[in-house]
Amino acid sequence: MLTIEQLEEKYNKYLIDCFDFSPPQGWLNIVDTLLYELVICEPKLSISQVKEKFGQLRVHCNAQSQIAFGLIEAAEIESNLTCQVCGEPGVNRNCGGGWYTTLCGKHFIERISKLNTKEKAKMFVEHIANCIPFSSVNEFTCSFNNFDPSGMTHECRPLYESFRNLACDNRQRIIKEVLERRPKE
């Protein structure tokens, strides 16, 4: 398995002015391919940052050519579809507290298992809010009562169960919180 140290050694010539080289493990192959191609079209390449932000790869360097910009953009898009922990196909989503992370199903479940019940229940409401618009606690409660969990993905099930197991007043409080945080139209 490729390590960050190996990448740093391989491209050290281009990383002299780099102050943040912290790509997550799952994206090291994407970074390797990108840097390999970049140095071909940008012989004077100097990289200043390679990091993760909002579950996406960010690369800052002195590249000038359209080809280089295209390569960087393609790698950033690919990272958005690749689990940042293991490199398997992933989905970019809120993994609690508004932190966007790109994870495969297995690592998503592992991540949310560390959240408490309230946080999980809130993620469930946020998830539903993204699919079905609702404007009041009653409206959400109505939709929830008619909700059919059989079509729910394996990954969302722990979120659903956390919400379902809450007492009625705790549910209402969470729905209100999510409603208040949504941007007003």
Ligand SMILES: [Zn+2]
């Ligand atoms: Zn993974």
